[in-house]
Amino acid sequence: MIRGEALLASLGDRLKDIRGRITPNAEMDKITWFRAGGPAEALYQPADEEDLAAFLRAVPQDIPVTTVGIGSNLLVREGGIPGFVVRLSAKGFGEAELISPTRIRAGAATPDKRVAAVAYEAGLGGFHFYHGIPGGIGGALRMNAGANGVETRERVVEVRALDRKGEAHVLANADMGYSYRHSTAPSDLIFVSAVFEGYPEEKDAIKAAMDAVQLHRETVQPIREKTGGSTFKNPEGTSAWKEIDNAGCRGLMIGGAQMSPMHCNFMINTGNATGYDLEYLGETVRARVLESSGIRLQWEIKRIGLFKPGREVQEFLGQML
Numbered sequence: 001m002i003r004g005e006a007l008l009a010s011l012g013d014r015l016k017d018i019r020g021r022i023t024p025n026a027e028m029d030k031i032t033w034f035r036a037g038g039p040a041e042a043l044y045q046p047a048d049e050e051d052l053a054a055f056l057r058a059v060p061q062d063i064p065v066t067t068v069g070i071g072s073n074l075l076v077r078e079g080g081i082p083g084f085v086v087r088l089s090a091k092g093f094g095e096a097e098l099i100s101p102t103r104i105r106a107g108a109a110t111p112d113k114r115v116a117a118v119a120y121e122a123g124l125g126g127f128h129f130y131h132g133i134p135g136g137i138g139g140a141l142r143m144n145a146g147a148n149g150v151e152t153r154e155r156v157v158e159v160r161a162l163d164r165k166g167e168a169h170v171l172a173n174a175d176m177g178y179s180y181r182h183s184t185a186p187s188d189l190i191f192v193s194a195v196f197e198g199y200p201e202e203k204d205a206i207k208a209a210m211d212a213v214q215l216h217r218e219t220v221q222p223i224r225e226k227t228g229g230s231t232f233k234n235p236e237g238t239s240a241w242k243e244i245d246n247a248g249c250r251g252l253m254i255g256g257a258q259m260s261p262m263h264c265n266f267m268i269n270t271g272n273a274t275g276y277d278l279e280y281l282g283e284t285v286r287a288r289v290l291e292s293s294g295i296r297l298q299w300e301i302k303r304i305g306l307f308k309p310g311r312e313v314q315e316f317l318g319q320m321l
Contacts, residue, residue, distance in 0.1 A: 004042045007063070007083070014058040020046040020092075026085065028076040028305075031068070033134075035226050037076025037275040038305060040066075040085035048092040049162070049192050056166035056190075059084060065164065066304060067190050069139040070111065073228050075282075078275045079306030086190060088138065093192060098122045102198055103157065108138030108191045112145070115196070116210060125201030126155055128209035132217050134229060138191045143300075144178045148213055153178035155196040161189040181233050181300055222260045226269040231259075231282060232297040240297060241265040244285055247292040254281040267301070279303060279313045287317045 004024025008015070015022065026043030029036050046052035059065060064083030068074055088094075093107035096118045104124070106115050112130035115137060119127035129150040130140070139145065140152045141159055156178075159171045169189065177184025185191075232240040241264050244250065250264040256273030259281065260266040267278060286297045296316070307313065 004040075007041050011059070015055070018044075018046075018055050018058070019048075019051045020044055020055065020089070028071075028081065028085070031087070032071040032074045032076055032228075033226060034075060034228055034269050034273070034275075034278060036269055036273050036278060038078045038080030038308070040081040041083055043085045043087060045087050045089045046092060047089065049168075051092070052086070052088075052190065052192070053162055053166035053168070055086075056162060056164060061164065065188075067138070068304075069109070069136040072135045073139055073143070073301055075228060075278055075301050075303045076275055077279065077303065077305035078308040078311060081305040088190075088192070093138075098124075099195070102200070104196045104198070105193060106137045106196065107193050108136065108141070110137045111135070112137060112140055119198055120203060120206045120210065123200060123203050123206070124198035125206055125209075126150065126198040127196070128206060128213055131210040132213035137194060141176070141191050141194055142183060142185070143181050143302075144176075144183055146181070148209075148216070151178070151180075155198065157195040157197050159185070159191055159194045161185070161191045163190075164188045220263055222262045222266050222268055225260065225266075226273075227260070227266050228301045230265050230300050231267045232265055232286075233300045235295050235297065238295070239265075243289045243293050243295055243297065247285070247288040249285045249288055252281065252285065254284060257281040259285060275305070276308065276311045276313065283313050283315060283317050286315070287319050290316055290319060 023043045026040045028040055067086045088109040090109050093109035096106040096110045096115050099105045112133040112135050116127045116130040129147045132147050133145050144152050156173050161169050234240050244264045249259050251261040252259045255277030256270050257277040258268050258270050260268050289297050
């Protein structure tokens, strides 16, 4: 069993000046949209950037620090997460503001949808796709989130981040190393804010584009279910959902986890799925698609934490094809 109290006790008074909230043995299933997964040894929600920097300086380098966003694209394993989980607070990192006629600064905890709304109010085009992404800006920056033919990398000017030692860095767009649903920015960097650039556009046109995004989501995606969004990245030259469908996995269930009958690249918790059920289902789908088409689907959902002993899940269920 994870002992968060022991972790905090081992640090003595190192964290005495931290203003943010620290919760030992935090239940991650209350945070993730899948509503499943084991606990974090300790969850830290910083008050602001200065508080986060002080925390990172205070925690020894050998203690793991894992950053999560709003939990929409996250699968936590049943064995839980060792060390600290950092989750940026909406109060300290959740604002978006216009800083020039064409630029927006947004904190990493800002919902993507909020950035789309700020852009609309300012008459800035190019952000309508965020209206349909149920995540936060930090995750969008990390994975180059995109929808409806637009990606985050097309809007990013620069990103502000803290490293594991609490030192600040500013990364230009080129420094992020963006590609499809991926960036090469160092994994230990915690993004705290970013500057984005759009272009002047009529508000009626922006509203129409946002409405089209919303209609598409409501029509083809199971948005009212406990889901993590798209489960797998689209392989080159095809769509993940087509390959999943062709492999006979639409509606496939394992325990309480199911590939949605509505959109079979969406994995859902039908009510009582565990982290094991969800990951085993995902690897079952990967194995069947590999067998049927030779395509190795890559996870888009971020999976973190430890497996519970005896409930490990092998990639592609151990297939060697």
